Amino acid sequence: MADQKSDSKADAKAAKAAAKAEAREARGKRAEERSGGGVKAGVSTLRTRVAQVVWLVFVVAALFLAVGALLIALDANRDNGLVKFILDGANTVDLGIFSRNNGIKDFTGNNADVKNALFNWGIGAIVWLVVGRVLERIIRP
Incomplete structure (x- = not known):
């Protein structure tokens, strides 16, 4: 017992x-x-944040081009401060390749300025979005 x-x-x-x-x-x-699982989780979080910032920058560039093309098509008042800001931003992010005046395609004739803006800046916006998404996917873990 x-x-x-x-x-x-x-x-x-x-x-x-x-x-x-x-x-x-x-x-x-x-x-x-x-604590996030240590160093590996910290690196993963950092890569995710950087990918988000990269994607945001590329989306903003595409928005400048798209809105700029729309403003040209609508014949917006170019003396307006906001319109001037957007058109200047679009001219900056077109990188000369998608320029309204000397871009991928140069239209002539009636409404050539509108056609050039819609075509070249439209293609430029699509390229910014595609490249941005590819970079975002490469960076993100």
């Missing part, structure tokens, strides 16, 4: 020690989850 009591006490101590070890392990896992 004495052996049974000592065995019961030993089993109880072992069970208690196992419970403490499980509790410590659970606390360690929770702390690791809160």
Whole structure:
């Protein structure tokens, strides 16, 4: 009977020690989850943020080109500050390749300015979006 009591006490101590070890392990896992899983998670988070910023920059460039083409097509007042800002921004992000005046395609005749803006800046906006998405996918983990 004495052996049974000592065995019961030993089993109880072992069970208690196992419970403490499980509790410590659970606390360690929770702390690791809160900290982001270490360096690997930190790098992953950084790459995700950089990818988001890259995508945002490319979308803004495409928006400048698209809105600029729309403003040219609608014959917006070019003396207006906002219109001037958007057209200047579009001229900057067209990189000379998609220029309204000397772009991929140069229309002549009636409404050539509108056609040039819609075609060249439209193609430029699409290129900005495609390149931006490709870079975003390369950068993102």
